[in-house]
Amino acid sequence: MFDGSAGRAVALAAVAALAVAVVGSLMRADRRQLSxxxxxxxxxELRKxxxxxxxxxxxxxLLPGANFTEMAPLRLLPRPEGKEQKLVQLGAELFNDPRLSASGHFACQSCHNRRLGWGDGLPTSFxxxxxEGRRNAPSLFTVGYKDALFWxxxxATLEEQALGPLGDGREMANAELAGVAQRVAGVTTYRARFSAITGRDDVQLSDVVNALAAFQRTLERQTRxxxxxxxxxxxxxxxxxFGLHLFRTKAGCANCHNxxxxxxxxxxxxxxxxFGRKMEDLGRYGVTGNPIDAGDFRTPTLRHVSVTAPYMHNGIIPNLRGVVGFYEGGGxxxxxxxxxxxDRAPLFEAARQNxxxxxxxxxxxPERAALVAFLNTL
Known part of the structure; x- marks a missing residue:
């Protein structure tokens, strides 16, 4: 005879064994073998x-260490109203206005064009x-939903992000960011419209980046x-x-894209x-200075991925079929x-660890075609 504690232990072991069997059965079902x-x-049957x-x-x-959140339809941000909508409208105009650049030749839309998936269609931007920059212009579709921006x-915010290209010597090249607000304030209609929103007679740099951010938060759209x-x-x-099933199982995409x-x-x-080559880019290491971050880049969203080619932080893969092939090979x-x-030995060791x-x-x-077909629905 078992005493009470031993009996409970046996019962718990039996329950655990049953749970393992059930999970194993479910996993086998999830790995459903198709022709x-x-x-x-x-x-x-798969559709069911x-x-x-x-x-x-x-x-x-999932592979060990995956940080998975179940896939779901994105809940779009509410449509702006009142002064917020007026700020969005101002942001849309400023987004297309080359006055924001030091030369007067470049606008935000030069690298983030609506007709090109809010990118520019180039591997790296001019x-x-x-x-020539060293990174691909990321799409703006989901920027209003993220807590970290740039590759x-x-x-951390869209307002902070806007200051980057405005001051970058390879982009809009404003050595003095105050000059951006001065040029905007020099346009009577801009100054009057900002005044109606802020209650002030002047236009500050924060007003400009707030307007740009407000506009960019409206760009996301529903997908199939x-x-x-x-x-x-x-x-x-x-x-x-079928492609969705492969995305979540055999192809392993859901490990990072979820x-x-x-x-x-x-x-x-x-x-x-x-690493050690002409196109070297150590990604996150350039921000943190921590060698362990060498070669790390943020996982991009796959929303609207069919219209945001080319792909990767350096734009070296021209199409989705190429992206699938890249991951088939393990990166x-x-x-x-x-x-x-x-000093570069720790960087090498980190960069070589995928x-x-x-x-x-x-x-x-047929599986490759199905996966690409699914990616086109995102």
């Missing part, structure tokens, strides 16, 4: 697994004096995936649902620092021959 070219019947809310979908297959996360995740089963085709923003909000090293690599000694959320995988041609 290389799924039949209509298989796709029909994704018929409910995201909370009921098959659990994603600015003042045709100077290296160096700005938002509608599907909210219950509209017709929003995605069978192939796209939640309503399709980003874990973290920094990761995907092997594209080009990039820092070559051993780039090893350095002395994120644990990266691992190679192999898709068939």
């Amino acid at each position: 290389d070219v799924p039949t209509p019947g298989e796709l029909k 697994l994704y018929a409910g809310t995201p909370a009921t979908w098959p659990r994603p297959l 600015g003042h004096g045709r100077a 290296d996360g160096r700005a 995936f938002d509608r599907f995740a909210a219950g509209d089963q017709k929003a995605l085709s069978d192939e796209e649902v 939640g309503p923003l399709l980003s874990d909000g973290k920094v990761h090293n995907i092997g594209l620092s080009f 990039g690599r820092v070559r051993e021959e780039r090893r350095e000694e002395g 994120s644990p959320q990266l691992r190679p995988f192999k898709l068939t041609a």
Whole structure:
């Protein structure tokens, strides 16, 4: 006979074993084996697994350390009203006004064009004096929903972010930021409209960046995936649902691209620092000075990803098929021959350590097509 405590221990062990068996069964279901070219019947059964809310979908297959939040439709910020709407309108005009640059030749929209997914379609942007930047102009679609901006996360707010390009010598090149506000104040209509909002007769730099930020917070739009995740089963085709399943399982995309923003909000090293080479960019290390951050970049959102090419922080991948191929290979690599000694030795060691959320995988041609089809719905 067992005493009471021993009996409870046995019972708990039995419950734990049952839980493991149930979880194992669920995981096997989540890994549902489909044909290389799924039949209509298989796709029909797969669609049933994704018929409910995201909370009921098959659990994603995650690698150790993944910071997963369930995918969900993004709740758009409320439409501005009153003075806030007037500030948005001012921000929209200033966004397109080259007066904000020292040369009078560049506006915010020069690198963030609505018709180009709020980017510029170039691997890296050109600015003042045709100077070429070293990073891809990130899309502005979700900037109003983030708590860290730029590829290296160096700005915490949109207002802080706006000061970066205004003062950068390769971008809008304002050596004295006060001159930006002076030029805006020199336009009678701008000055009168700001006065109606602020109650002051002057225009300050903070007014300008507040207007730009207010405008950028209105840029996000609903996607087909938002509608599907909210219950509209017709929003995605069978192939796209298949791609969603691959995104969450075999391809491993959900390890880093999850939640309503399709980003874990973290920094990761995907092997594209080009350490010791002409295109070297050590990412987050440039902000923190901590060698462990060498090669880390923030996870970009995948919302509207189909219209924001080219991809990666340096714009080296021209299309989504190329992005999928890059991750199939497990990301990039820092070559051993780039090893350095002395002060740069810790940087080399950090830069060569890819994120644990990266691992190679192999898709068939139909799977690759399905995954790209799904990415086009985001």
